[in-house]
Amino acid sequence: MTDDTGSDKSTSDKEAAEVGHDAVGPDASPAEFHKPGKRLTLGHIADQLGISTATVSLALRDSPLVAEDTRAKVKKTAEEIGYIYNRSAASLRTARSQIVGVAVHDILNPYFAEVFTALEDVLEEQGQMIFICNHRDDVKRQRAFINTLLQHRADGLILCPSVGTTAEEINRLVGQGVPVTLMCREVPGVWAPCVHGDDVAGAYAVTKHLIDQGHEKIGMIGGRRESSTGRDRHAGWLRALEESDLDPEKQVDVPELMTQADGRRVAPQIVASADRPSALMCFNDLVALGMMPVFRRMDVEPGPDMAITGYDDIDGAASRTPALTTVCNHADKIGRLAALTLLRQVAGERVPNKPILIEPDLRIRESSPPKGIRLGPRLVE
Template sequence: MSEDNGSKPPSPELPPKPGKRLTLGHIADQLGISTATVSLALRDSPLVAHETREKVKQTAQEIGYIYNRSAASLRTSRSQIVGVAVHDILNPYFAEVFSALEDVLEQQGQMIFICNHRDDTKRQRAFVNTLLQHRADGLILCPSVGTSAEEINRLVDQGIPVTLVARELPGVWAPCVRGDDMCGTYLATKHLIEQGHKDIAMIGGRRESSTGRLRNEGWRKALIEAGLDPGIQIDLPELMTQADGRAAVPTILEADPRPTAIVGFNDLVAFGMMTTLRRAGIEPGPDIAITGYDDIDGADARTPALTTVANQPEKIGRLAALTLLRQIAGDRVPNKPIVIEPELRIRESSPPPGVRIGPKLDAD
């Protein structure tokens, strides 16, 4: 039996007492400058000399100061936050658009919140509400299918700068930066017709979006001008991804007559079709011509190299960012589309109709 001498077991170590929150004043006192100068320096304001800005930042890092954007936004009415929402950030085309606009916005000290709404209006609305709670300076939006003009106009009416990108919405009080989608597929289809093709399918595109609708209209326009009836051609809507392209191949192969050429809504759909056609013993290019859209990285390195439409993602992203920044600065920007001209890039995948349009057979 142990002896109880009345002593208590040692208590566990208590956490240290929290210290006072660091403020701009701590940095100002240490450097002998005003808190206003510290605040401007932390926001990279050109009103403060470069050497002073660097000293302020170094001191803030050394003492562990974290810049309070919320407090700063109350003082300046600017949060330095911009929201960017698109339907498919995994699409390399939108990754290039985002990279370009990010470069421009970051040069102006803007922090970017990004949303991949996947054409889900609920996800898009939740993101926009979060931006409003953070007092965001503006929004760059590729609107989800199902977005109404009234939703966007309510934001504009509240004084929130909005710029649409890639997709246009009729009746919206905001500018839109996009490619000339009708022109792009018109050029691709006309090229196939000039190669001698008459059975030309259109695969993909959400027709409720301006992009899907206009690209389909460009395909139809080229066919009609050539005296070909779009109504008897294969026209498969809603397909957007490589998986969608792969899934479309059985319908294409079962068609009678089978198309000798395909206009893909985008490069991803075209890539998916090319892979699956080859597995079916049909060689993309010689057996069935294919075009894509967007000219994403690697389109020219495929076998065969993909004929496609360059949609200028860097230019579109940069102009979208600059257009939004003009609105944030108080400029009145016309609420009309800024349309960027596309470029057809002809490569190996779109030759004239070949003698082989069916599966290859082994020689006896």
């Protein structure tokens, strides 16, 4: 017997049974599907509709090989009887799980929310489900997540690597045939592509802007220097200072800060510094936005009294008072390119293991004027 896909029903049912899909008799009533302990299978739907399990499986995956009305009937029957598609069994047949893992160090950072949105748009178009890990720069958490992905036969991994990630462990995955794409942070020596912004260029541009505004005491605030992003933004700051004959050793340089809480905590230290800077280049927008209200409470007005810049151009940076000068790191573009690069590998294409650099854009706003100049409105006391 054949159905509208041309599949042989008896053969397809036999194949389904081999992966644990037990068929039921043609006279089974819908009530039997709800007996305690009765596991619903593709065979139940197939027998209900008189088609093969292969057709049912294709219909549940929205395959164009199945007529649209047949797909609708299969999905309606599955919903009525409470069937949940067995993705694990499907992955055994197709060698594809339709699962992609995505791991970053700070899921609470709005920048990564923008990256995730772009990733999801691309991956969901291809029917991929996303497993998310917030590893918090704990390499053990990251490794546990990757092990879980391997157990679920994930199709690939998009990774903003934790501090402490080695090239060897990434290369081991690649050597096992697991598609891997890094984003935002590089790991030297990996056999995988990496999509990220040109952090040296972005940090150089924003520091040069502060120098052009007449500032000579420009502090660098934040960034994990064990990560490529922290090192590169610090390198861009150093390069701009040295080109203008400003001694980096005479500048305030506070590493490791990443969050608004970090910014709030360090702000009094900056104000109390014996050689207080007139401008700050912050590792990201969160650190900058955390410091600004603390400065105000200490009677130091952001902008006129302390020029402040951020990095990433997160949602809301332009609507603060003063509006924050920052570097747009194009989260949407990085997310889309990371997803597309991974999908190319999943499809079997060989992708060069080299960085894919996204050029950043400097967004000059009110928070970075020359010393003593107010560009934004004064807040009402």
